[in-house]
Amino acid sequence: EAGVTQSPTHLIKTRGQQATLRCSPISGHTSVYWYQQALGLGLQFLLWYDEGEERNRGNFPPRFSGRQFPNYSSELNVNALELEDSALYLCASSWTSQYNEQFFGPGTRLTVL
Amino acid sequence: TQLLEQSPQFLSIQEGENLTVYCNSSSVFSSLQWYRQEPGEGPVLLVTVVTGGEVKKLKRLTFQFGDARKDSSLHITAAQPGDTGLYLCAGERGSARQLTFGSGTQLTVLP
Numbered sequence: 115e116a117g118v119t120q121s122p123t124h125l126i127k128t129r130g131q132q133a134t135l136r137c138s139p140i141s142g143h144t145s146v147y148w149y150q151q152a153l154g155l156g157l158q159f160l161l162w163y164d165e166g167e168e169r170n171r172g173n174f175p176p177r178f179s180g181r182q183f184p185n186y187s188s189e190l191n192v193n194a195l196e197l198e199d200s201a202l203y204l205c206a207s208s209w210t211s212q213y214n215e216q217f218f219g220p221g222t223r224l225t226v227l
Numbered sequence: 228t229q230l231l232e233q234s235p236q237f238l239s240i241q242e243g244e245n246l247t248v249y250c251n252s253s254s255v256f257s258s259l260q261w262y263r264q265e266p267g268e269g270p271v272l273l274v275t276v277v278t279g280g281e282v283k284k285l286k287r288l289t290f291q292f293g294d295a296r297k298d299s300s301l302h303i304t305a306a307q308p309g310d311t312g313l314y315l316c317a318g319e320r321g322s323a324r325q326l327t328f329g330s331g332t333q334l335t336v337l338p
Contacts, residue, residue, distance in 0.1 A: 118269070145324070156315065157270070157328040170325055204269050213258045213277060214319045214326060218269030 116140070118219035120205050126225045127195050135190040135222045139207030145169075146188040147208070147216060148180060152201040160203075163188055195226045230254060231318055231329035239335040240306055248301045248332045250316035257319050259299045260326070261290055264313040306336045 119138045127133050139146050148160040159172035163182035171178075177193040186207075192199055202223050206216035232251045240246055250259070258277045262270035274283050276292035276299060283290045287310075289302040303310055313333050317326040 147326075149328075156330040157317075159325060159327070162325060164324075206269070213275050214324050215260065215272055215275055216317075216326060217272060218262075220267070220269050223267075 118205055118207050118217055120203075120219040120222050122222060123220070124223045124225070126227065128227050129195055129197060131195050133192045133195060133199075133224055135192075135203050135205075135224070136187065137190070137205030137207075137219060138187045139205075140217055143207035143209045143217075144186055145208045145210070146182055146186065147206045148188070148190050149204040149206065150174075150201045151204055151221070152198075157204065161190065192224070197226050200224060200226045230327045231316055233314075233316060233329035233332050235332060236330065237333050237335075239337065242307055242336055242338050243305050244336075246303050246306055246334070248303075248314055248334070249298070250300070250318075250329050251298045252318065253297065254318070254320060255296050257296070257321055259292055259296070259316060259318045261299070261301055262315045262317065264315060264331075265311075270313075270315055303334075306334075308336045308338050310334060311336050 121136045145164040147162050149157040151157050162170045166182050180190040182188045202221045204221045206218045208216045234249045260275045261273045264270040274290045279294045279296045281292045287304045291300050313331045315331045316329040
């Protein structure tokens with residue numbers, strides 16, 4: 115069974131541009147989570163989508179947004195990129211179960227110059 | 228203030244040694260998970276503990292959930308270079324379906 119996939123692997127942008135990151139969850143998983151992992155820091159929760167709806171967002175500005183498509187894949191958009199947005203962006207998926215066990219993709223390394 | 232505090236932050240040991248990593252909080256968690264992350268990859272789920280006092284074993288790794296469900300530990304016996312990685316604990320509070328991650332413990336096992 116395929117795991118969570120993310121694209122692209124690497125993304126280089128300049129300050130002020132927009133970035134779009136994509137995630138395909140494990141088949142059967144309806145929830146998708148996005149995290150930011152800056153160098154030397156832990157995982158910071160960004161967004162949670164379930165059944166096409168945004169269920170919760172972390173303490174990030176509105177220029178971080180996304181959506182979930184009918185096939186449960188998801189997109190993270192970051193507008194007006196800033197240098198400090200450089201990080202590994204991780205997507206995770208989970209199914210509706212009693213415990214929120216999340217399965218992660220390999221991440222997209224975003225570099226803002 | 229980090230909701231989940233992990234210690235130590237960094238740990239470098241020789242192959243064959245034992246080690247324990249701690250994950251502490253003042254909050255109660257309905258479940259707690261441990262992940263391992265290698266450079267350039269996403270975290271991989273190792274175990275989920277849900278009952279206070281629960282102990283789970285995964286080969287040479289032993290995970291324990293505190294009686295009050297506020298803390299957890301990971302013990303590795305006879306560490307091997309393949310155990311090298313960033314170990315992360317993550318807790319879920321109530322039915323929020325949102326994980327809070329600790330800052331991680333970077334483990335290096337030297338051959």
